[in-house]
Amino acid sequence: xxxxxxxxxxxxxxxxxxxxxxxxxxxxxxxxxxxxxxxxxxxxxxxxxxxxxxxxxxxxxxxxxxxxxxxxxxxxxxxxxxxxxxxxxxxxxxxxxxxxxxxxxxxxxxxxxxxxxxxxxxxxxxxxxxxxxxxxxxxxxxxxxxxxxxxxxxxxxxxxxxxxxxxxxxxxxxxxxxxxxxxxxxxxxxxxxxxxxxxxxxxxxxxxxxxxxxxxxxxxxxxxxxxxxxxxxxxxxxxxxxxxxxxxxxxxxxxxxxxxxxxxxxxxxxxxxxxxxxxxxxxxxxxxxxxxxxxxxxxxxxxxxxxxxxx
Numbered sequence: 001x002x003x004x005x006x007x008x009x010x011x012x013x014x015x016x017x018x019x020x021x022x023x024x025x026x027x028x029x030x031x032x033x034x035x036x037x038x039x040x041x042x043x044x045x046x047x048x049x050x051x052x053x054x055x056x057x058x059x060x061x062x063x064x065x066x067x068x069x070x071x072x073x074x075x076x077x078x079x080x081x082x083x084x085x086x087x088x089x090x091x092x093x094x095x096x097x098x099x100x101x102x103x104x105x106x107x108x109x110x111x112x113x114x115x116x117x118x119x120x121x122x123x124x125x126x127x128x129x130x131x132x133x134x135x136x137x138x139x140x141x142x143x144x145x146x147x148x149x150x151x152x153x154x155x156x157x158x159x160x161x162x163x164x165x166x167x168x169x170x171x172x173x174x175x176x177x178x179x180x181x182x183x184x185x186x187x188x189x190x191x192x193x194x195x196x197x198x199x200x201x202x203x204x205x206x207x208x209x210x211x212x213x214x215x216x217x218x219x220x221x222x223x224x225x226x227x228x229x230x231x232x233x234x235x236x237x238x239x240x241x242x243x244x245x246x247x248x249x250x251x252x253x254x255x256x257x258x259x260x261x262x263x264x265x266x267x268x269x270x271x272x273x274x275x276x277x278x279x280x281x282x283x284x285x286x287x288x289x290x291x292x293x294x295x296x297x298x299x300x301x302x303x304x305x306x307x308x309x310x311x
Contacts, residue, residue, distance in 0.1 A: 001024050001025065001056050001057065001147075002024070002025040002026075002027070002054070002055045002057075003016075003019050003024045003025065003026050003027075003055055003056065003057045003058075003059060003147075004027050004028075004029065004052035004055035004057070004058045004059065005019070005026060005027075005028045005029070005058075005059045006028075006029045006030070006049065006052060006058065006059070006060055006062065006073075007029075007030060007060065007061035007062040007070075008029070008030040008036070008045075008061070008115050008118070009030075009035075009061060009114055009115060009118070010109065010110060010112065010113050010114060010115075010117045010118055010122075011061050011084045011106060011108070011109065011118075011122075012028075012030075012059065012061025012062075012084065013028075013035075013039060013061075013114075013115040013117075014108075014118040014119055014120065014122035014123065015059055015061065015084070015123075016028045016039065016042070016059075016118075017042055017043070017118055017119065017120035018120045018121070018122070018123060018151040018152075019059075019147070019151065020042060020043040020120075021120045021151075022150055022151055025044075026043040026044065027043070027044045027045070027046060027051065027055065028043055028045045028046070029045065029046050029047070029048075029049055029051070029052055030045070030115075033047070035114070035115050038115050038116065049073045052077075053074070053076060053077050055077075055079055056079050056080065057080045057081075057082065057143070057144070057147070058074060058077060058080070058081045058082070059082055059083070059084065060074075060081060060082070060083040060084070060085075060095075061084045062083075062085075063210055063211070063214050064086070064087050064090055064091070064214035064217065064218040065210075065213075065214060065217065065218075067083065067085060067090065067091055067094035067095070068094050070094075071094045071095050071097065071098065074098060075097075077098065078099065078100075079100065080100045080101075080102065080140050080143060080144070081095055081098050081100060081101045081102075082101070082102050082103065082104045082130075082144055083095070083103055083104060083105075084104055084105060084106055085103075085105065085214070085218070086105055086167055086171065086172070086211075086214065086215055086218075086219075087164060087167070087214065087215065087219045088103045088105060088129075088160035088161075088163045088164055088167075089161065089164050089218075089219075090219075091103045091160070092131070092133070092160050100137065100140055102131060102132075102136060102140050102141050102144050103130070103131035103160055104128060104129060104130050104131065104144065104148075105128070105129045105163065106122075106123050106126060106127070106128045106129075106148075106153065107126055107127040107128070107129070107171070108123050108126040108127075108128075109207070109211075111204060111206040111207050113208050113211075120151075121152065123148065123151055123153040124151070124152030124153070125152060125153075125154065126152075126154065127153070127154050127156050127291065128148045128153035128154065128155050128156070129155075129156050129157075129158050129163050130144055130145060130155050130156070130157060130158075131159060131160045131163060132157045132158065132279055132282055132283055132286075133159055133160065134279075136279070138277065138278075138279065141157075141282075142277065142295055142300075145292055145295050145300070146295045149292060149293055149294055149295065154291035154292070154293055155291055155292040155293075156286045156290070156291045156292075157282040157283050157285060157286035157292065158283070158286045158287070159283070162287070164219050164222050165222050165225075167219065167222075168219055168222035168223045168225065168226040169226045169229070171215070172215040172216075172222075172223050172226065173223065173226040173227065173230055174204055175204050175205070175207065175211075175215060176223075176227070177201075177230070178201060178202045178203065178204045178205035179202075179205045179212075181198070181201050181202050181205070182202050182205045185198065236254060237251075237254060240253070240254040267289065267305030267306060268305065268306040269303045269304075269305065269306060270303050270304045270305060270307070271303070272293070272301050272302070272303055273301070273302055273303065274299040274300075274301065275292065275299060275300040275301070275302040276299060276300075277295075277298065277299060277300060282300065285300075285302050285304065288304050288305070289304060289305045290303055290304035290305065291303060
C-alpha cells in the first residue's frame with residue numbers, strides 16, 4: 001500500500017518508520033528541510049505536498065492548529081485520510097470536506113520531539129484510538145485497524161466525543177497538573193530536594209508548549225470539566241487532611257481509594273474474543289476498555305480487561 005505521511009516529527013516519523021518497516025511504500029513530507037534530509041535515509045520524502053496525492057492513505061501528523069491548512073492542501077485527494085491529533089472533534093471538523101476520513105490518536109507520546117526521537121516500535125503494545133462515528137465508512141475504519149494492528153498497536157474504537165472526554169481526563173489534565181506542580185515547587189531548595197516523585201509527576205511539563213496549547217484550544221470544554229472534577233478531588237483531599245487532626249483515618253481512606261484504582265492499572269487483558277464487524281459491537285468493545293488486536297475477514301479479534309475477582 002502506498003502511504004503518505006505529512007509531518008515527520010515524533011509521531012509522524014515513527015508512523016512512517018513503522019509502515020516502511022512493514023513493507024508499505026511510504027512517502028513523507030515535512031516543511032523542514034533538515035527533517036526531510038534525516039528521514040530520506042529511511043523512506044522517500046518530498047518537499048511538495050502535491051506529491052502525496054497519489055497515495056492510498058494519507059496520515060496527517062500535524063498540530064491541531066495546522067489541521068485546516070493541511071486539509072486544504074489535500075483538496076482533491078481521493079484516498080483515505082487519517083490523523084494523529086490529540087483532539088478528535090476538531091480534526092473531524094477540519095477534514096469534513098474530504099470524502100474519506102477516519103480520525104485517529106496514538107497514545108504513545110514522549111516528552112521529546114522531532115524526527116530524531118522517532119522510533120519504529122513506538123506504537124507496539126500501545127493504544128491507537130480510531131474514531132467510529134455514525135457516518136464512518138466501516139471498510140475505511142477496518143483498513144486502518146489492519147494497518148495499525150500490523151505494526152503492533154492496540155486499536156480502540158471510540159467516537160470523537162468519547163475520546164475527547166477521556167483524553168481530557170487522562171492526558172490533557174495531566175499536562176496542566178504537571179505544570180502546576182512545577183510552579184508550586186520552583187524554589188531552589190525544593191528543586192535541590194526533588195527526586196523520583198517529582199520526576200514522575202512532572203515529566204510531561206517538559207513537553208513542547210505547542211502540544212499543550214493545542215490541547216487547551218481544541219478541547220477546552222472537556223478540559224474545563226476535567227479541571228472541575230480534579231478541583232473537587234483536591235477539595236476532598238483538603239477536607240481529609242484537615243480532618244486528620246481528629247480522625248487520622250480520613251486522609252488514609254481518601255488515599256487508599258486512589259491507591260486501589262492505580263494498583264489495578266494497567267488492567268490485565270482477558271482472553272481473545274471474536275468481535276462482529278459492526279459499529280455497535282466495536283464501540284461496545286471500546287467502551288468496555290477493550291481493544292482490537294487483529295482484523296480477520298469476517299471478525300475482529302479483541303480483548304477486554306480481565307474482570308478481577310472480588311471474592
